[in-house]
Amino acid sequence: MFAVRQLAAGLAVAALSMPMLAHADAAQDAAAKELAQTIGLNNMPTDLAQRTTASAGPLLQEYFVKNKINLSPEQQKKAQDGFKTYAEGVHKSAVDYFNSAAVKKQFEDEVAKSYSAKFSADELKQIAAFYKTPAGQKMIKEQPGVIDNIAKNMLASAEKTLLPKMRTAAEKYGKSVSAK
Secondary structure, three states: OHHHHHHHHHHHHHHHHHHHHHHHHHHHHHHHHHHHHHHOHHHHHHHHHHHHHOOHHHHHHHHHHHOOOOOOHHHHHHHHHHHHHHHHHHHHHHHHHHHOHHHHHHHHHHHHHHHHHHOOHHHHHHHHHHHHOHHHHHHHHHHHHHHHHHHHHHHHHHHHHHHHHHHHHHHHHHHHHHOO
């Protein structure tokens, strides 16, 4: 009897706390969405459409290779002349996809889920508050340039040391593959 009362009490506490848990999730979701809006993350679908469009050429090439299609010089010219129209069609498909209501909802849900998994609602509010300050706005504006500069300098350094090693590895592998 005592165990049944404990179980019932535990279930009652769990049932009563569900609205609070739901509220915490809703608060986190709202804070995550506010942060995404503040940092411009809502522009990400446009970027994803652009990145998707970049695959138009490789996908066309893959089609030709997979189907063992060798284009004649006339066909190559025709393909080059029509490529812009083809790429624009791929881009329109990507934009339409990423701007669809279902994908926008999926994006919002993913943003909320991803940020809520790492930050509490209070932390998300604090982060959003920072990004709304002049320093936060400057951070948003300057961050891509800072990251690009770091990457550029690191790649320039790697080019001196790593690139010769990569060339040597390519030469060694190339010789092993082409050896008779």
